[in-house]
Amino acid sequence: MTITGIAAIGAGLAAIGAGVGIGKIGGSAMEAMARQPEMHGKIQSSALILAAFVEAVALFGVVVALLQG
Amino acid sequence: MYICTEFLETYIYNLQAMRINIFRTFLLGFFLLISLNGFAIIEDTKETEDKPFDAKEMIMHHVKDAHEFHIIDINNKPVSLPLPIILWTDNGLTTFMSSEFHHDDTGHTIVEKNGGKFVKLHEKIYQLNDGATAVAFDEEHHPKNAVKPLDFSITRNVFMMWVSVIVLLLIFLTAARSYKKSKDGVPTGIAGFVEPLIVFVRDDIARPMIGEKKYKRYMPYLLTIFFFIWINNIFGLIPILNGANLSGNIAFTMTLALFTFIITTLSGNKNYWKHIFWMPGVPVPMKIFLMPIEIIGIFTKPISLMIRLFANITAGHIIILALMSLIFIFKTIALAPVSVAFSLFITVIEIVVTAIQAYIFTILSALYFGMATEEEHH
Numbered sequence: 001m002t003i004t005g006i007a008a009i010g011a012g013l014a015a016i017g018a019g020v021g022i023g024k025i026g027g028s029a030m031e032a033m034a035r036q037p038e039m040h041g042k043i044q045s046s047a048l049i050l051a052a053f054v055e056a057v058a059l060f061g062v063v064v065a066l067l068q069g
Numbered sequence: 070m071y072i073c074t075e076f077l078e079t080y081i082y083n084l085q086a087m088r089i090n091i092f093r094t095f096l097l098g099f100f101l102l103i104s105l106n107g108f109a110i111i112e113d114t115k116e117t118e119d120k121p122f123d124a125k126e127m128i129m130h131h132v133k134d135a136h137e138f139h140i141i142d143i144n145n146k147p148v149s150l151p152l153p154i155i156l157w158t159d160n161g162l163t164t165f166m167s168s169e170f171h172h173d174d175t176g177h178t179i180v181e182k183n184g185g186k187f188v189k190l191h192e193k194i195y196q197l198n199d200g201a202t203a204v205a206f207d208e209e210h211h212p213k214n215a216v217k218p219l220d221f222s223i224t225r226n227v228f229m230m231w232v233s234v235i236v237l238l239l240i241f242l243t244a245a246r247s248y249k250k251s252k253d254g255v256p257t258g259i260a261g262f263v264e265p266l267i268v269f270v271r272d273d274i275a276r277p278m279i280g281e282k283k284y285k286r287y288m289p290y291l292l293t294i295f296f297f298i299w300i301n302n303i304f305g306l307i308p309i310l311n312g313a314n315l316s317g318n319i320a321f322t323m324t325l326a327l328f329t330f331i332i333t334t335l336s337g338n339k340n341y342w343k344h345i346f347w348m349p350g351v352p353v354p355m356k357i358f359l360m361p362i363e364i365i366g367i368f369t370k371p372i373s374l375m376i377r378l379f380a381n382i383t384a385g386h387i388i389i390l391a392l393m394s395l396i397f398i399f400k401t402i403a404l405a406p407v408s409v410a411f412s413l414f415i416t417v418i419e420i421v422v423t424a425i426q427a428y429i430f431t432i433l434s435a436l437y438f439g440m441a442t443e444e445e446h447h
Contacts, residue, residue, distance in 0.1 A: 049432075052381075052425045059380040066387070 007068040014061025021054035124394035132314050132386055134226045135192050136167040147172045152228060157219035158196060160184045167222075176204040176212065185218075194220055226321070229313035233300045241296075270295050270431065278435035279442065287438050290332060294325060295431040302382060302423035306416070316426075317382035322375045329434040330371035337441040370437055374430060381426050385419040 029047035033040050138150035151168035163183040170178050176190035179197070186197040188204055195215035197204065205213045244260035251257060256264045270292055275284040301316045315321055343349060345363040348356050392412040396405050 048425065049429065052422070052429055056377045056381055059384045060376060062384055063376075063380045 003068055007065040010068075011062050011065035014058045014065070017061070018054055018058030021057075022051050025050045025054065122394070122397040124391065124398055127394060128387055128390045131390055132317060132383055133192060134224045134314075134318060136170075136189065136194075136222060136224055137172075138225055138228075138313075139172075152225060153223050154187075154194060155221040155223065156187070156194060156196075157221065158183065158185050163187075163218075179203070187218075188212075188215065193217060194222070225313045226315045226318055229304055229315050230301070230321075233297065233304055233315070237296055237300060266296075267292060274428075274432050274435050278432060279439040283442050286336075287332075287435065290328070291431050291435055294328075294434060295427050298325070298378065298430055299423060299427035302426060303420075305382060305386065306419060306423065314383065314386055316378060317386055319375065319379045322378045325378075325430070326371040326375040329374060329437060330368075332434075333370075333437045333441045334367070336438060338444075340443060340445045341441045370433075374433060378426055378430055381422060385415070385422055388415050389419065 025047050029043050032043050036043075136154060137152055139147055140150065141148050149168075149172065151166045154165055154167050156163045160183050163185060165180060165182050167189075169180045170189045174189055174191060176188040176195070178188065179202075180187045186201070188195050188197065190204065190212060194217070195204070195212055196218045198214045198216070201214040204215055207213050240259055240263060243258065244256070244263050247257050247260040248254065271284070271288060274295075275288055275291055278284075279287055298316060301321075305314050305316055345367065346360055348359045348363070351359065389412050392408050392415065395408045396402070
C-alpha cells in the first residue's frame, strides 16, 4: 500500500470520528429541544458551535492526510 | 474601534428591526458570492490540449500565496495583475514587478536586476549564484545553484490584507461618524449593520467569558480580531480575487494566535500563575504532576487556535475546488450539474463557517483572558 493510500484511510478515519461526534451533538440537541422547546435558540447555537469544534478536529486529520498524500 | 464601542455603549435600540436588515444584506452578499464562484473556477481550470488536468496542482495553486493575481485565462494566455517584488540581496534593495517573469513559474525566465539574476520557482524567488546561467536541479527537484534572498514582496495575501484593513477602516470610521452626527443616537446607514455585531461581541462573548468588571479592557482586541478574521474569511471566498486565501495561511493565523498568547500571558494575575505552577486544592504529588501539564497547556491553547482557523478555511477551499475539478477529471459535462450543486452547497456552508470561525477564535481568546484574570474565590 502506498503512502497516499494510507493517507486516504487516515482521512476516512477522521471523518468517522467527526461523524460520531456531530451525530451525538445533533441527537442530544434534538432531545433537549423536544424537552424544552423554549430553549430552542440557545440549544441550537451552542450545538452549532460544538459541531464546529468537532469538525475542526476532523479537519486536523484531513490536513495531515493531505500533507502526506 | 474602541471609540466606536464607547459610542455604542448606551445605544441599543431596534435590534429586531436591524436583524431583518442584516439578513437581507447577507442574502444579497451570498448570492453575489455564489454566482461569481462557479464562473471563475471553471474559467481557471480550463485545461490545455497537451497537458492532462492535474487537480492537486490546480488546488495548491489556489490555496498557496502568489506573486500575482491570476484572474482568468483567455485562449490559454493568462491575464493577471502583477504585484511588486521586493528583495533584500547582497547588493541591497532590489525591486521589480512580477510581470517581468512573464507568468513563468518553472524557473526558466531569468530577470537581471541590480547585479543579480532572479528566477521564480513554485512562487518562490531564487537568486542564482555568481556565474550560473540557468537553474540546475538536484534529484528532489530543489535548485542546486541558487539561494533564496530575503523576500519582502507584496504578495497577493499581503495585498488582500491591506484591502481588508482599508475596508474595515471605511466601515468603522463611517459608523463612528454617523453616531457623532445623529442627535438621538439612533444608528443610520452602515452603523445599523455593525452595532448589533458589536453588541453581540460585548454581550455574548466578552461579558460572560471575562466578567463584568474587566471585560472593557479587552473589548478593542476582541472586536478587532472578530471583524478582521471575518472579513478576511469572506474575502477568501470571493473568486474574482482568485480566493486570496489569507486566513488559510498558517503564518497569518499564527500571528493572531501569538497576540492572544501575549495578551493572556501579560494579563495573567497571581491566581492564574498559582493554578499553573502550584495547583491549589490537590495533594502535593498531584501538584508536581500537574505542573508540566499546565505549562504545556499555556502553549497548546494558542497553537490549537492557530491550527483550527488555518485548517477550517483551507479545507473549505480545497473541498470547493475538488468538487469543481471532478468535471475536468472525468472529462464530461454530464457531471457538471452534480458538481456545481455540491460546490454551491459547500459554499453556503463555508459562508456560515466564515462567521463561526471568527466567533470561535474570539470566544476562545476571551475565555483565555477570563482564565488569566479570574480572581480567587473561597
